Amino acid sequence: MTRRVVVVGGGVAGLATALAVRDRARSAGRPIEVRLVEGAPRIGGNLRTLHEAGYTVEWGPNGFLDNVPATLGLVDRLGLRGQLQPADAAAARRYLWRGGRLHLLPSGALSFLTSSVLSLPARLRVLREPWTRPKPAGLDETVDAFAARHIGAEAARVLVGAMVSGVFAGDSRQLSLAAAFPKMAAMEAGHGSLVRAMLARGRERRAARRRLAELRARGEDAPELSRPGWSPRTG
Structure with a gap:
């Protein structure tokens, strides 16, 4: 049956x-x-x-x-x-709609510093990421809270919020970081800073081919x- x-x-x-x-x-x-x-x-x-x-x-x-x-x-x-x-290779050029117009998302450090997608204070705040304070032990943060602690509230809302919407079709203020991005949680646990973690893993990332x-x-x-x-x- x-x-x-x-x-x-x-x-x-x-x-x-x-x-x-x-x-x-x-x-x-x-x-x-x-x-x-x-x-x-x-x-x-x-x-x-x-x-x-x-x-x-x-x-x-x-x-x-x-x-x-x-x-x-x-x-x-x-x-x-x-x-x-x-x-398509054109997908490497990504834009974000903000303030009534499209902004080209930066592809590197120099383009980030001159980008219009974030305000100048927000861009300067991102540069402080290597000196991020660690989270309290045992705290399960949302993706937004984690990003705001590392790169500031504006960058968390504008950049990370858009990324989470594109990946999960969800709200970064509600998704758990440990569940959605466990590798980021591990990077902070091992290095304290995402920038320091990426520098330490740079050779490994270059060796891993992905498209x-x-x-x-x-x-x-x-x-x-x-x-x-x-x-x-x-x-």
């Missing part, structure tokens, strides 16, 4: 749950039909790709680094290896969503 499982919600959590249920049933040899129900007219939650006037606009996360085996394993499980491609990768078909266009045993229903 085929079991039927209904997953409510077609965001990232719902999609991941539906995939896990389907894969566990298959590995156990149990027939199953997974029905994913989403109240909105489209699945994906905060993940959305818009094509308009010749531009591709991403409303949320749209890529990942290709040096993590678990991520590539997930791509293979979904049968999407053929859809994988390196991100930003993306899928040609995303969101509703992903072919996995129409395969047997995976039945989304929207609206």
Whole structure:
């Protein structure tokens, strides 16, 4: 007898749950039909790709680094290896909308000092990062609190807030640093400062080759969503 499982919600959590249920049933040899129900007219939650006037606009996360085996394993499980491609080189030039206009994000120390994305006091505050005071022992900080302590409130809100929105489609004031960015927590624990940690690990970082990768078909266009045993229903 085929079991039927209904997953409510077609965001990232719902999609991941539906995939896990389907894969566990298959590995156990149990027939199953997974029905994913989403109240909105489209699945994906905060993940959305818009094509308009010749531009591709991403409303949320749209890529990942290709040096993590678990991520590539997930791509293979979904049968999407053929859809994988390196991100366009133009993606290296990133902009942030602030104060009614686009600001080119700095790519190095010199461009950061002359960048308009932060006020001058905020840029000077970032330079004090190597002298960051350690957090109280046992405190589980939010990403925003951690960033504000290291680089100042403005940089935390503008730069880190935008990064967290792009990576997690979430709020940096609510996400736990230890859960979302455990490597940053480890860097502070080992070196006290992110700058000192990056300098110490510079050789290792240069040796590790990694690229930003993306899928040609995303969101509703992903072919996995129409395969047997995976039945989304929207609206």
